Amino acid sequence: MSETKNKGNMARWPQELLQWYDVNKRDLPWRQTKDPYCIWVSEIMSQQTRIEAMKPYYENWMAQFPTKEALAAADEDTVVKAWQGLGYYSRARNLRLGVQEVMSKYGGEIPQTRKEVESLKGVGAYTAGAILSVAFNQREAAIDGNVLRVYARLYAVQEDIMRTAGKKAIAALVEETLPYNRPGDFNQALMDFGSSVCIPKVPRCESCLLRRWCKADALGIATELPIRIVKKAVPIISVVTGLIQNERGEYLLHRRPSKGLLHSMWEFPNVEVPREALVQDKKSLPLIGVEPLATYWRNAGAKIQWQDSSITTLRHVFSHRCWDMEVYRGIWPDFVDEKIDRIEETQWRWVLPSEFTDLPWAGPHGKLTVYCKS
DNA sequence: AACACGGGGGC
């Protein structure tokens, strides 16, 4: 379809929204710049994350990795540590890979076509559109949860927005209504509007500047939209964990695998116990969590002295599972064996509490450090 | 198309 044809049919509300944005736009750090690297970082960091939560991370990130060159040169652990607490750690890993790719494949210049930008690690359809429209002023859609919700209501889209049909319907509407002037501002205006007026549960239709154009409101179904499939219940998993200290005051830590949940992050030895498996002696279970060493321990005659009762219990909820953690204290046997000093495999380390802050902690395990004493 | 992948804030 030709541009000129669309221009004539352009809806009026987008310009209305842009005017609202001029007055009401939030003052965010990355809106002070057009530096595509900064825009890129802000977009990745804000995925599935509330702006207020990520703001301080963004400031810190820019202080630590002010340029894509700095980020490309940083090692992965440093990068993941800077992401600690934000979740979805693949974002950090992929962002680093992405800028490295820009250095190696694009001569240090972030590409400006959707195809190329979208090919960068961690950059999908949404982020590509955001970078192209905000940093490079291209008329590209950036469809996220806010946009899906706003359009579902404005045009009373009844299809499930989590499904292909719903997404396609809204993508067509966005393409139709995306203004030719200030596309980047428009995309950001949709975000601000979606997070302050057209909010998820109870939209603020009384004070909505777009109410005149809202089909869902006209039909009285604004609160019913958007339609989205219900997600299934998350499995609950018992996790028995041991804080095992040796006579030097060090704690035994384990580095999680480089793939999967909380990849490459540090944790205390633990074992996941299926709900069904009722075990009498729970304190022996963390031993199973250190399977690779268990044989060696037994050969060495090691017997961890476990404290009778658990130090604490805590529940940690992820998006797709839930850990019910039970934590026990254990003392590494006080006998001399040189081999014990040689736990040098990268997955296992004896670490002093004073060094804990340097580590990227696997979620709830970071909270357990308060129970460690030097 | 379905699922894996964190954590926190709003209500």
Place this chain on the structure above:
DNA sequence: GCCCCAGTGTT
């Protein structure tokens, strides 16, 4: 407590 957020990658 529940919802869901400036999504992407893998299977």
